[in-house]
Amino acid sequence: MTVQTKLNFKSDNGLRALGNLRPFYETAGGIAVLGDSLELMRKLPAASVSLVLTSPPYALHFKKAYGNKDKHEYIEWMLPFAREIKRVLKDDGSFVLNIGGSYNKGSPTRSIYHFKLLIALVEEVGFHLAQECFWYNPAKMPMPAEWVTVRRVRVKDSVEYVWWLSKTPHPKADNRKVLRAYSPDMIRLNKRKPRETTRPGGYIIKESFADVDTGGSIPPNVIEDDAAEDMLRFGNNAANDRYTLRCKQAGLKIHPARFPAALPDFFIRLLTQHDDVVLDPFAGSNTTGMVAERLGRRWIAIEREEEYLRASKFRFEDLD
Numbered sequence: 001m002t003v004q005t006k007l008n009f010k011s012d013n014g015l016r017a018l019g020n021l022r023p024f025y026e027t028a029g030g031i032a033v034l035g036d037s038l039e040l041m042r043k044l045p046a047a048s049v050s051l052v053l054t055s056p057p058y059a060l061h062f063k064k065a066y067g068n069k070d071k072h073e074y075i076e077w078m079l080p081f082a083r084e085i086k087r088v089l090k091d092d093g094s095f096v097l098n099i100g101g102s103y104n105k106g107s108p109t110r111s112i113y114h115f116k117l118l119i120a121l122v123e124e125v126g127f128h129l130a131q132e133c134f135w136y137n138p139a140k141m142p143m144p145a146e147w148v149t150v151r152r153v154r155v156k157d158s159v160e161y162v163w164w165l166s167k168t169p170h171p172k173a174d175n176r177k178v179l180r181a182y183s184p185d186m187i188r189l190n191k192r193k194p195r196e197t198t199r200p201g202g203y204i205i206k207e208s209f210a211d212v213d214t215g216g217s218i219p220p221n222v223i224e225d226d227a228a229e230d231m232l233r234f235g236n237n238a239a240n241d242r243y244t245l246r247c248k249q250a251g252l253k254i255h256p257a258r259f260p261a262a263l264p265d266f267f268i269r270l271l272t273q274h275d276d277v278v279l280d281p282f283a284g285s286n287t288t289g290m291v292a293e294r295l296g297r298r299w300i301a302i303e304r305e306e307e308y309l310r311a312s313k314f315r316f317e318d319l320d
């Protein structure tokens with residue numbers, strides 16, 4: 001099946017030349033490349049990327065269509081990718097890794113493979129842990145059914161881990177780029193100015209605290225799959241809707257593990273500037289590339305399943 005697209009024009013974003021990469025498709029800001037990311041990342045020069053933002057296949061029992069790794073093999077499989085990621089990152093670059101937790105087979109106990117992976121990334125590969133963040137996803141299914149809905153001995157899992165790693169202890173970051181609207185309480189406080197007071201813990205709040213009104217509140221390290229925010233920013237979360245609709249029309253598989261636009265949006269704004277290069281080596285439906293394009297960053301997306309990459313073009317149709 002041929003997918004009609006207005007993409008594939010010759011762009012001057014400089015990304016083809018960067019790693020002599022052959023684009024599967026190309027936009028004004030980025031290139032999507034079909035193939036194995038371990039092989040393809042080797043073509044990229046050292047210190048050429050500002051942010052690697054990705055969600056690799058997780059080690060799950062219930063293997064997804066694209067072949068998840070067994071937990072025991074997982075760390076061994078992941079580390080060569082991580083070494084390449086570290087090599088291509090600039091010294092002030094970040095590696096943001098979304099990784100899901102899981103249960104041990106046949107037991108109501110949790111695996112600790114994602115913690116082991118984190119330790120290996122820091123102790124064996126040499127990354128620094130800038131901050132551990134969480135993706136709050138209330139839409140997750142109450143799984144495994146055996147423990148959550150049948151025996152009722154565990155509660156619903158609603159977060160995924162997002163390890164924010166960096167090449168040096170001081171990655172480029174600016175939390176003023178991700179400020180949130182002040183709460184009504186904070187607006188009231190800013191208006192009437194806080195009174196000088198001592199908190200029970202001994203911390204003294206001074207009158208000058210009033211100067212913290214800098215246009216928004218500093219967000220927490222919990223990123224919500226916030227449809228309302230997406231709606232405000234992207235207009236009715238149109239990108240995801242269009243993607244699933246167009247996949248159905250074209251008879252192409254909808255990617256089973258897409259992350260919400262809010263996740264790459266948060267980290268790309270926090271950690272990069274205009275024209276910086278963002279790389280997703282496990283791109284899937286290319287949510288990362290789509291968000292990077294909207295934010296005026298350059299992007300490289302690598303995915304080894306042609307059908308996913310073909311369908312991911314739909315995300316860019318309204319951006320032409």
Ligand SMILES: C[S@@+](CC[C@H](N)C(=O)[O-])C[C@H]1O[C@@H](n2cnc3c(N)ncnc32)[C@H](O)[C@@H]1O
Pocket residue numbers: 035036037038054055056057058066255257258259260281282283284285286287288302303304305308
């Ligand atoms: C969890 S999904 C990523 C989903 C993506 N974040 C999104 O929003 O659509 C992981 C993807 O990695 C791809 N993948 C696995 N191994 C790969 C490899 N060696 N090179 C490139 N892609 C790979 C899989 O085909 C799958 O689509």
